[in-house]
Amino acid sequence: MVVPVRATIYRGEEDVRIEDVDDPRIEESSDAVVRITHGAICGSDLWFYRGYEDWEPGWRLGHEFIGVVEDVGDGVNTVKKGDRVIAPFAFSDGTCEFCRSGLPTSCHHGDFWGRTNDGGQAEAARVPLADGTLIRLPEEIASSPELLVASLPLTDVMSTGHHAAVSADVKPGSTVAVIGDGAVGLCAVYAACRLGAERVIAVGHHESRLDVARGFGATDVVDSRSANALEQLVDMTGGGVPYVLEAVGSQASMDLAIDAVRPGGSIGYVGAPMAVDGIHPGRLFAKNASLAGGVAPARVYIPELLADVAAGALDPSPVLDLRTDLDGVPAAYAAMHERRAIKAYFVAE
């Protein structure tokens, strides 16, 4: 008997709906089925919502979730029924060359949630490659409603912000600018501070978000909409920013990152570059600035970040400023699209 579960489905531009789908079941011995207790909407979900990506009606949505294991295949060894688990935004086998070298987002057998795979904005999901993908939450997190919410951003935005800082090679004492005040940008501020940056300049244009940045440790803010944002960054840093974290993925933000970076400096970019036309490498060439980043290997970062959450040393939950339930997800997409919320999440328990 197939029991329907409810899931968020893409129906078209600015049109996502909660619909019944077949319940997830073990299909491969490496699968798990997870009942989702916490999920979130990502800024990158707005790309397809706004029509920047060629999505097909009927595709599943959501790639950030925490849940409870309901069932596992015969080959699954690291999680069991009843475990509270967190999933990174991509699944991966944990054993291939790329997984072993710390790049599970390039896993030979992995993929991203959603589209024709199950998604995380749902009541439950089939998790392929459960051993390589899921991480069991420690008891002090699993038993705490607050720490569960604090852990939810690790599925993507906190790991992605961390990836920007790691990719730029931010060091203790660094001066850093973060372009973008979305959830990833705010988490990048937090990550840079956590890695010991001394001065962190948040560049954005929403006062309430810049307040979150200050709470995460930003020492300065620059209004990205001011005509002289670039000049401010260059002046504040005496000639250019040594470490620039790009957390938007637009041409304007990439241009600002390239123009603001100091000779010999580095750009860590993690904004999915959906709205970037292109960059001319000559702009980086003349000043020997490097460009690194990409799809964050969240699976690698989560254990380290979780330890800080468990210890009370990391709490990125201020980026989650709109709580809803699964039925509220479509309205939450609209709220994020209209910039009424930084990031929405739902709790189902």
Place this chain on the structure above:
Amino acid sequence: MVVPVRATIYRGEEDVRIEDVDDPRIEESSDAVVRITHGAICGSDLWFYRGYEDWEPGWRLGHEFIGVVEDVGDGVNTVKKGDRVIAPFAFSDGTCEFCRSGLPTSCHHGDFWGRTNDGGQAEAARVPLADGTLIRLPEEIASSPELLVASLPLTDVMSTGHHAAVSADVKPGSTVAVIGDGAVGLCAVYAACRLGAERVIAVGHHESRLDVARGFGATDVVDSRSANALEQLVDMTGGGVPYVLEAVGSQASMDLAIDAVRPGGSIGYVGAPMAVDGIHPGRLFAKNASLAGGVAPARVYIPELLADVAAGALDPSPVLDLRTDLDGVPAAYAAMHERRAIKAYFVAE
């Protein structure tokens, strides 16, 4: 009395000439005047020669030279009259923030040879910031005609090839592909081998140049004009090249570098990107490949590379396959333009 010296002058596309110019004299206390004994033509000189850059008739040419100090200003302490010296392709003060941090090509007071500065394809040149710029050659090199020629590529192409390998962070045991079989590409092959790369794939299309690459240590060659060059690189490396050194600066070479680089890999690019329209960062983003490089800080690399030349462990002179004198420089430009020579040099003693 002003004694004319002869220098190579830009007169227009495919038109460079040897002309009389005012003799160089000490103008600032930090200047030196150098009588040029060895000079070379750079592949990057072909950009203006071919009309890719907006040069003005009358500008001086040449940025690769070795010579003998004829005179120094009162403030010069590290070289004296009679010293045999080598100059990197840019001059720099050696004391500013960027010079101290290893990036003399971004020196606050430095510049490049040629244009309205003196050039290295001449009988003599005024050298600004002599203490920061010139390096006195050790006696075993200064007294050896062969080692002087072996040192000449360190002024630019050998340092630039080394910069590609350093920027990509080539490590002992690495697998590397070098895109381009010009002098810089060949030197990048040499540099990668010198840094301990185990497998170095030279990508080019001139059999005689690929022979030089083999002599420098290339273990494999791929014909860049074959329709499946990319597939060959991917197949040879089981899914992509961990370290790609881009040494051309064309859209095709940059595209090949981006497409061939392995997930998590790095591109060290040193080909002046004069003929690159742009790159879409999404192509690097999906696979977390990094891009680093630029104008090589040759002044920093020369002492280390010179030590190897003096020890007989480094001899990049096979890239210098056309010897002439100063009067032969215009014809040598034509030979390089028509690909009849990899790299031309002149000796004036």
